[in-house]
Amino acid sequence: MPFSNTHNAMKLKFSANAEFPDLSKHNNHMAKILTPAMYDHLRSKQTPSGFTLDDVIQTGVDNPGHPFIMTVGCVAGDEETYEVFKELLDPVIQDRHGGYKPSDKHKTDLNPANLKGGDDLDPNYVLSSRVRTGRSIRGFCLPPHCSRGERRAIEKLSVEALDALDGDLKGKYYALKNMTDAEQQQLIDDHFLFDKPVSPLLLAAGMARDWPDARGIWHNDNKTFLVWVNEEDHLRVISMQKGGNMREVFTRFCTGLTKIESLFKAKGHPFMWNEHLGYVLTCPSNLGTGLRGGVHVKLPNLSKHAKFDEVLKKLRLQKRGTGGVDTAAVGGVFDISNADRLGFSEVELVQMVVDGVKLLVDMEKQLEKGGSIDGLMPAQK
Amino acid sequence: MASAFTKIMTVRNTAVLLASLGAGTVATGYMLSDNAALSATDRTKLYPPSSDFPDLRKHNNCMASALTPALYAKLRDKVTPSNWTLDQCIQTGVDNPGHPFIKTVGMVAGDEESYEVFAEVFNPIIKDRHNGYDPITMKHPTDLDASKLTSGMFDENYVLSSRVRTGRSIRGLSLPPACTRAERREVERVVVTALSGLKGDLAGHYYGLGDMTEAEQQRLIDDHFLFDKPVSPLLTCAGMARDWPDARGIWHNNEKTFLIWINEEDHTRVISMEKGGNMKRVFERFCRGLKQVESLIQERGWEFMWNEHLGYILTCPSNLGTGLRAGVHVKLPKLSQDARFNKILENLRLQKRGTGGVDTAAVGDTFDISNLDRLGKSEVELVQVVVDGVNYLIDCEKRLEKGQDIKVPSPISQFKK
Numbered sequence: 001m002p003f004s005n006t007h008n009a010m011k012l013k014f015s016a017n018a019e020f021p022d023l024s025k026h027n028n029h030m031a032k033i034l035t036p037a038m039y040d041h042l043r044s045k046q047t048p049s050g051f052t053l054d055d056v057i058q059t060g061v062d063n064p065g066h067p068f069i070m071t072v073g074c075v076a077g078d079e080e081t082y083e084v085f086k087e088l089l090d091p092v093i094q095d096r097h098g099g100y101k102p103s104d105k106h107k108t109d110l111n112p113a114n115l116k117g118g119d120d121l122d123p124n125y126v127l128s129s130r131v132r133t134g135r136s137i138r139g140f141c142l143p144p145h146c147s148r149g150e151r152r153a154i155e156k157l158s159v160e161a162l163d164a165l166d167g168d169l170k171g172k173y174y175a176l177k178n179m180t181d182a183e184q185q186q187l188i189d190d191h192f193l194f195d196k197p198v199s200p201l202l203l204a205a206g207m208a209r210d211w212p213d214a215r216g217i218w219h220n221d222n223k224t225f226l227v228w229v230n231e232e233d234h235l236r237v238i239s240m241q242k243g244g245n246m247r248e249v250f251t252r253f254c255t256g257l258t259k260i261e262s263l264f265k266a267k268g269h270p271f272m273w274n275e276h277l278g279y280v281l282t283c284p285s286n287l288g289t290g291l292r293g294g295v296h297v298k299l300p301n302l303s304k305h306a307k308f309d310e311v312l313k314k315l316r317l318q319k320r321g322t323g324g325v326d327t328a329a330v331g332g333v334f335d336i337s338n339a340d341r342l343g344f345s346e347v348e349l350v351q352m353v354v355d356g357v358k359l360l361v362d363m364e365k366q367l368e369k370g371g372s373i374d375g376l377m378p379a380q381k
Numbered sequence: 382m383a384s385a386f387t388k389i390m391t392v393r394n395t396a397v398l399l400a401s402l403g404a405g406t407v408a409t410g411y412m413l414s415d416n417a418a419l420s421a422t423d424r425t426k427l428y429p430p431s432s433d434f435p436d437l438r439k440h441n442n443c444m445a446s447a448l449t450p451a452l453y454a455k456l457r458d459k460v461t462p463s464n465w466t467l468d469q470c471i472q473t474g475v476d477n478p479g480h481p482f483i484k485t486v487g488m489v490a491g492d493e494e495s496y497e498v499f500a501e502v503f504n505p506i507i508k509d510r511h512n513g514y515d516p517i518t519m520k521h522p523t524d525l526d527a528s529k530l531t532s533g534m535f536d537e538n539y540v541l542s543s544r545v546r547t548g549r550s551i552r553g554l555s556l557p558p559a560c561t562r563a564e565r566r567e568v569e570r571v572v573v574t575a576l577s578g579l580k581g582d583l584a585g586h587y588y589g590l591g592d593m594t595e596a597e598q599q600r601l602i603d604d605h606f607l608f609d610k611p612v613s614p615l616l617t618c619a620g621m622a623r624d625w626p627d628a629r630g631i632w633h634n635n636e637k638t639f640l641i642w643i644n645e646e647d648h649t650r651v652i653s654m655e656k657g658g659n660m661k662r663v664f665e666r667f668c669r670g671l672k673q674v675e676s677l678i679q680e681r682g683w684e685f686m687w688n689e690h691l692g693y694i695l696t697c698p699s700n701l702g703t704g705l706r707a708g709v710h711v712k713l714p715k716l717s718q719d720a721r722f723n724k725i726l727e728n729l730r731l732q733k734r735g736t737g738g739v740d741t742a743a744v745g746d747t748f749d750i751s752n753l754d755r756l757g758k759s760e761v762e763l764v765q766v767v768v769d770g771v772n773y774l775i776d777c778e779k780r781l782e783k784g785q786d787i788k789v790p791s792p793i794s795q796f797k798k
Contacts, residue, residue: 007465019562022624062625147468
């Protein structure tokens with residue numbers, strides 16, 4: 001909702017019960033945790049920039065959720081949201097991130113030298129490798145809450161920082177509202193272009209306001225390092241390439257991120273980070289590392305095996321179709337990535353992907369030969 | 382207002398940002414430390430109106446035509462008594478640039494006072510949309526005396542159905558873009574309580590959207606009464622679909638000729654309709670029903686939003702005045718093929734739509750014909766325009782059937798100046 005929301009003061013004329021949302025048909029983390037008492041306790045609060053409890057939960061009220069998929073149902077409007085509304089968000093985080101406690105500390109590790117192996121995933125099976133994360137810029141409100149002036153300031157700052165990158169990271173920015181038809185087509189062909197969100201989860205949180213003002217895509221000339229500006233988060237950072245050299249992808253990811261971070265710091269705007277939540281992003285599901293590292297891998301035999309899902313669970317991996325979240329796999333090719341975001345470092349998560357995918361490919365090869373995978377079953381990570 | 386809440390977090394000294402920020406910002410020389418959190422009031426200093434002014438270069442709606450950087454600068458930091466802002470009024474117009482051929486309004490009211498606090502933007506929009514009506518100098522006539530309607534019985538060989546609709550807002554409660562859940566539930570309570578007092582041919586029943594059974598839902602769909610969660614981005618961007626389906630519902634009388642939608646685009650939408658050509662009876666029921674609902678809410682100390690310049694206050698400026706659309710479904714196979722059809726409609730101040738409603742195409746030769754205007758003429762006047770106009774159209778159709786020629790009528794006046 002638009003910033004400086006002093007409209008909240010008016011709601012206090014009505015009782016908490018009169019205002020409490022009807023969550024009886026809801027199935028999301030927010031609905032499971034928010035009680036009338038908690039609502040009563042938190043509804044008079046605001047973050048300094050004016051983000052309120054109703055702003056946090058609106059998306060969860062408007063989107064009851066799916067009987068099988070548990071969505072989060074809340075968003076942050078600024079860094080302070082996680083503090084001011086911790087009574088709600090700490091249990092949501094605990095629920096979403098496997099029991100992560102309010103007292104837990106999150107470890108950040110963006111040193112690619114700490115990754116073991118990862119440069120030899122079999123390219124006959126692993127078609128492409130990719131690591132993505134998000135970053136928020138301290139001092140600005142997040143996409144659900146920022147004003148046009150802030151969003152433009154975020155864009156300007158980001159473009160200045162990215163323009164300072166050189167070497168294999170040197171690149172160019174394409175603002176969504178200025179791009180030519182030719183540029184647009186190229187970005188679509190490269191699978192880089194993002195479009196106005198259509199998901200009601202995002203729309204109800206106010207993230208598509210003023211589209212396409214101050215939104216854009218930056219990528220390096222080599223097309224292996226890509227940054228989205230002002231989509232669901234201030235920045236989404238993506239490193240990717242064809243083949244199975246996850247090590248190279250992760251190295252470029254870390255190098256690029258570290259460089260960008262120091263450029264922003266030099267301008268007086270470090271990234272939002274703290275030792276409890278790690279990197280702070282709009283959706284609580286992306287806290288910690290915000291990292292999804294994954295591959296597109298051919299597993300036609302293994303994917304039909306009765307124990308496939310169990311193996312993935314043990315490896316702390318997640319499967320998706322190659323169209324991304326909620327798509328189905330096509331031709332036995334799966335997107336396999338880490339299931340966790342918070343409570344493990346970046347190196348640890350990518351290590352899980354590297355080791356896990358290696359095992360999956362070994363299993364696939366076994367099944368191809370008509371062998372059994374029983375001897376290869378991993379322990380629970 | 383804001384100050385009480387900005388004390389929640391301590392604000393350490395804040396910092397230079399502005400030289401590095403967007404175009405038009407003024408450097409103020411603040412220093413931002415790692416943990417500083419800017420208060421809402423700090424933000425208004427840090428981001429002057431010029432940095433927030435929307436990019437409207439590709440826009441074609443009434444708001445984009447009316448809003449200048451100077452007006453925005455003047456009004457950005459103002460709030461209505463319920464703390465509604467200009468940015469919130471215009472968000473739908475910023476998010477929906479519009480169509481090259483259709484000029485949408487692009488701005489909504491969050492409460493009755495929006496039209497006053499932001500009058501400098503609303504008034505030119507009202508003028509633009511309502512054919513030059515000037516809210517400052519002109520007065521809008523309200524007249525719900527159905528007995529004044531003449532010749533309100535159409536030839537039923539041509540007219541299949543007749544309908545009149547309008548909207549009403551409950552004074553003291555915010556409008557759909559802005560209302561809190563408690564306010565919306567209060568609107569529902571006030572209106573449903575009043576409607577339960579209706580008797581005779583108006584006696585009926587309320588169906589809350591969240592509570593209805595599958596059977597009730599199917600029946601309401603079959604009766605063409607059920608409304609669904611808005612999908613139009615014009616409405617969703619204005620925040621009108623929040624908390625759906627909480628406190629939304631449909632009331633209708635047992636005879637299914639008087640229907641009220643609660644908390645869709647407006648607090649209430651009131652519809653009187655029936656098959657056939659008896660517009661007189663439809664309008665009579667419309668006026669009687671509206672007046673009875675009004676006195677029932679007044680018994681409990683409530684009233685409708687209304688003033689002498691804008692008439693009945695509704696969410697969208699396009700519905701000010703009477704908020705009235707009176708129309709028929711009418712068969713005009715020959716006339717609709719005549720090259721003069723559109724000009725005749727224009728001069729009669731009528732509008733054609735497909736029978737699926739606004740933006741649908743006509744199926745076969747049956748058209749939805751209704752009044753174009755909403756503000757500046759009374760309810761009686763507008764329904765008379767429809768009655769006279771449709772009678773004229775039917776007369777043309779009959780002439781063409783007999784091979785006679787027709788005449789384009791001279792344009793009728795828009796409103797008394």
